[in-house]
Amino acid sequence: MAQRAETEFTLDTAAELAAVEGGAAIRGRSPWYLAWRRLRRNKVALASLAVFLLIVVACLLAPLYANHVAHAGPNDQHVLGTVNVNGKKVDIVSKGGIINGKLVASIPIGPQWFNAGGKFVLGADRLGRDVAVRLLYGGRNSLIVGIGSSMICVFFAILLALLAGHFGGWIDFVITRFFDLFYAFPVVLLGIALGSALAVNGFHHFGIDLEAGNLWIPTLVISYVLIPYVGRPLRGQVLSLREKEFVEAAISQGARPLRVMFSELLPNIASSVLVFFTLIIANNIVLEAALSFLGAGVQDPTPSWGKLIADGQNLIISRPALALAPGVAIVLTVLSLNVFGDGLRDALDPRAKVKVEH
Amino acid sequence: MKQTFRSKWLLIAASLCAGLAVLAAGCGGGGGKETTTSAAGGNKSSSSGKAFDNFRIAYDTGIDFLDPGLSYTVQGWSIMWNVYLPLLGYKHVNGPDGATLVPYLAQSMPKVSSDGRTYTFTLRKGVKYSDGTAVKASDFAASIKRDYLIDSPGVGFFSNIVGADDFAKTKKGEISGITTDDAARTITVNLMQPQGDFENIMATEFAALVPANSPSKDSSTHPLPSTGPYMIQSYRPNKQVLVVRNPNFDASMFDGNVPAGNPDKMSIDILGDAGVALTRTLKGQYDYDFYQPPVDRLAELQAKYADQIKVYTPANTFYYFMNNRTPPFDNLKVRQAVNYAINREALVRIHGGLATPTQQVLPPTYPQYKKLDLYPYNLAKAKQLIKEAGATGADVTVWTSNNTSRHAPEAGQYLQGVLKQIGLNAKLKTINAAIYWTTIGNQSTKSQIGFADWFQDYPHPLDWFDVLLNGNRITQTHNNNYSNFDNAAVNAKIAELKKQPSLTPKVNQDWEQLDKMVMEQAAWAPYVNEQGIDTFSSDIDLGCYVFHVLYQFDFATICKK
Numbered sequence: 001m002a003q004r005a006e007t008e009f010t011l012d013t014a015a016e017l018a019a020v021e022g023g024a025a026i027r028g029r030s031p032w033y034l035a036w037r038r039l040r041r042n043k044v045a046l047a048s049l050a051v052f053l054l055i056v057v058a059c060l061l062a063p064l065y066a067n068h069v070a071h072a073g074p075n076d077q078h079v080l081g082t083v084n085v086n087g088k089k090v091d092i093v094s095k096g097g098i099i100n101g102k103l104v105a106s107i108p109i110g111p112q113w114f115n116a117g118g119k120f121v122l123g124a125d126r127l128g129r130d131v132a133v134r135l136l137y138g139g140r141n142s143l144i145v146g147i148g149s150s151m152i153c154v155f156f157a158i159l160l161a162l163l164a165g166h167f168g169g170w171i172d173f174v175i176t177r178f179f180d181l182f183y184a185f186p187v188v189l190l191g192i193a194l195g196s197a198l199a200v201n202g203f204h205h206f207g208i209d210l211e212a213g214n215l216w217i218p219t220l221v222i223s224y225v226l227i228p229y230v231g232r233p234l235r236g237q238v239l240s241l242r243e244k245e246f247v248e249a250a251i252s253q254g255a256r257p258l259r260v261m262f263s264e265l266l267p268n269i270a271s272s273v274l275v276f277f278t279l280i281i282a283n284n285i286v287l288e289a290a291l292s293f294l295g296a297g298v299q300d301p302t303p304s305w306g307k308l309i310a311d312g313q314n315l316i317i318s319r320p321a322l323a324l325a326p327g328v329a330i331v332l333t334v335l336s337l338n339v340f341g342d343g344l345r346d347a348l349d350p351r352a353k354v355k356v357e358h
Numbered sequence: 359m360k361q362t363f364r365s366k367w368l369l370i371a372a373s374l375c376a377g378l379a380v381l382a383a384g385c386g387g388g389g390g391k392e393t394t395t396s397a398a399g400g401n402k403s404s405s406s407g408k409a410f411d412n413f414r415i416a417y418d419t420g421i422d423f424l425d426p427g428l429s430y431t432v433q434g435w436s437i438m439w440n441v442y443l444p445l446l447g448y449k450h451v452n453g454p455d456g457a458t459l460v461p462y463l464a465q466s467m468p469k470v471s472s473d474g475r476t477y478t479f480t481l482r483k484g485v486k487y488s489d490g491t492a493v494k495a496s497d498f499a500a501s502i503k504r505d506y507l508i509d510s511p512g513v514g515f516f517s518n519i520v521g522a523d524d525f526a527k528t529k530k531g532e533i534s535g536i537t538t539d540d541a542a543r544t545i546t547v548n549l550m551q552p553q554g555d556f557e558n559i560m561a562t563e564f565a566a567l568v569p570a571n572s573p574s575k576d577s578s579t580h581p582l583p584s585t586g587p588y589m590i591q592s593y594r595p596n597k598q599v600l601v602v603r604n605p606n607f608d609a610s611m612f613d614g615n616v617p618a619g620n621p622d623k624m625s626i627d628i629l630g631d632a633g634v635a636l637t638r639t640l641k642g643q644y645d646y647d648f649y650q651p652p653v654d655r656l657a658e659l660q661a662k663y664a665d666q667i668k669v670y671t672p673a674n675t676f677y678y679f680m681n682n683r684t685p686p687f688d689n690l691k692v693r694q695a696v697n698y699a700i701n702r703e704a705l706v707r708i709h710g711g712l713a714t715p716t717q718q719v720l721p722p723t724y725p726q727y728k729k730l731d732l733y734p735y736n737l738a739k740a741k742q743l744i745k746e747a748g749a750t751g752a753d754v755t756v757w758t759s760n761n762t763s764r765h766a767p768e769a770g771q772y773l774q775g776v777l778k779q780i781g782l783n784a785k786l787k788t789i790n791a792a793i794y795w796t797t798i799g800n801q802s803t804k805s806q807i808g809f810a811d812w813f814q815d816y817p818h819p820l821d822w823f824d825v826l827l828n829g830n831r832i833t834q835t836h837n838n839n840y841s842n843f844d845n846a847a848v849n850a851k852i853a854e855l856k857k858q859p860s861l862t863p864k865v866n867q868d869w870e871q872l873d874k875m876v877m878e879q880a881a882w883a884p885y886v887n888e889q890g891i892d893t894f895s896s897d898i899d900l901g902c903y904v905f906h907v908l909y910q911f912d913f914a915t916i917c918k919k
Binding site: 075076077079080093094095096097098102103104105106107126127196199200211212213295299300301314315316317318319 | 652653654655656657658659660664667669701703704706707708709710711712713760762767768770771772774775785786787788789790793797891
């Protein structure tokens, strides 16, 4: 048992593992297998992954919930509608005005949990839309933007890092200055500037036609502004690897640049890339929420978690669930991804200092 | 929340600032009685005997300029109403009488020639600017010229003055239609055509007098000398405006038309959040909250602070414009379908309940208003009309702004949902409020349908029909006729009524008919007239509260308990 405990998080190499469990058993196992062994012993990281996957699955099942439980789509409005709550008809958005000499505000119905047959579980918004339905659909959009932008961001960051690190010289200079240029602007401000501009007329250049309101716009904006934050640390790793003997050996054997970059260098930064990818998803979900909250991300009436918080802020006192529900969803998602990302980093390369900062 | 209104609508509700007092119910009255000394060192303050040292206001961020030639927002005009006086102005009183024009810097109402084209004003004797220099008749001509030189958004109001268009092109010489005589203190204005609302235009801030040597540039942060009971001491954009008494103002010279005001000073702090402004006002850190309280807090206001609020109905109309030049809204049936399809009761709830449904252009505060019921909610009929028009499946973009205080985002989303219901393929485009009006007012945008609202510039039907619905006034940019509504019969009727020198019962009846004529053509889809709430600290005596038909709450006549 003592040996078992020792292997929890400290065994970094095949040699160490072999010393503990026997060389024959470990021989031939890949670094990925070793990482998986370490990861699966990190219960907190796995639990976080489970939470994240649960959120993803719930969001993917949004149409099922909308059609068979709530019986309303994410944009179905019921301003003048009523709903049966424990056998009583209740206005989804109450009447307002000066009633009996008193000032009364029109307020949407609050969380009904399961008193209304699965409808308006988390209440309604100002347009009488079901908040729970919009939360799930909004989650889908936030995840699509978060994961999509992370994939694009990491792809270009890898490409630029490999080019800069491998070739050096003026190519490195140009790419590094490009990174520096972006570093000069606060990420959120740059995102707001680009997002706001594209929110008016969309993007219609280089044969690409993206209408305002298209989810590709926040996805591309977020990926674009974060490329340097992933690319620069990766470039540093590539520069370091470029001087290693195995790279020089490959070059001396006539390997072409593409082969060196993608067969020698890329596999050696893969673990960092994977960790970056996990962490940047969480980062991008938060950034999407911030941009959408400020009107520079996902556009009305498409829901996203940030958009839902913005919609709910004006009713934060009387209907706090409108803003709290998407807020909690963001916290859970980001927390689970970050904890899992940390676990992944510990499993893949415990010495690595991989984190997203801006 | 009272926010920046788009150009041309603003005048509206300005109330504010400066000071005067007297009149209004409960506030005492009588002119000329001196009380306290002003913070600026001047005298002749409140004539009501209810002067107090400082009126603390929590303001929103909507001030565009504090230059009378440039400002075109409620926020700007509210402050400047009692700072920069025009030749004519409005009574500082509650109710419909507030729409009555009275002489401000002019000693009497103008003499109008029999053909209605020549207006002659005589300046009051002995009026001085806050810097001590005398106000001269020639300052009027210089002030109008300055409007052109600084590209004022109000120059369109003066285009009927002979020579104004020529001056607009050359920006040199004089405006031939304005002649002044400093010695005789007379100002003569010649118009190309009779104009029924010309006196109202003479009461706008754009016609306020400033010294002839005022710089031809924005002077917001270096306030110009004023003629009113107050002067702007300092303005730090997005931070604070300090308004103090004008030491050279003497209310007794104005026959009670321009009261001296009760506060010796108004410190106007610009805050960025309606909730914060409300909380601080209720705690007594401010005396008045310029913002509209969040709907979320109305229950709290009613329960705990009912005696600190005033609900009012300003003259406004919220509507959806429909571009008559762009399919499918070039088809009358489609425009009528939209009118039938929107449920105005739903839009009242979207406005938090503080609104009344409407189906016409003029708001109910107008004497020319006669309730129309042309388009009761009928979704089936709307769908049928769309089919008859052959517009089913037509692509439509709904434009709206992100101005939450005007409920614009929700109104846009509601309309998009409705248009989809009646068979149109509607998309939504929400853009920043700061660029919304200029964007949809640009013909190149080809905006099809969307959110709009209008708060009167002055209490006259021409400010609605001529400015918003006259096909002869459609422009390429800065267009106010977002519907591009151009109906020959309507245009002719506007031209005819424009010549009427006064609003007699017969003329008012004609305006009623015009309202109906416009709505039969479904130029717009009007939906609500919005109400507002003024919130005060517990120190304020609301017995002094004056709600002006045009400028809304009059800051100057308020008093403390």
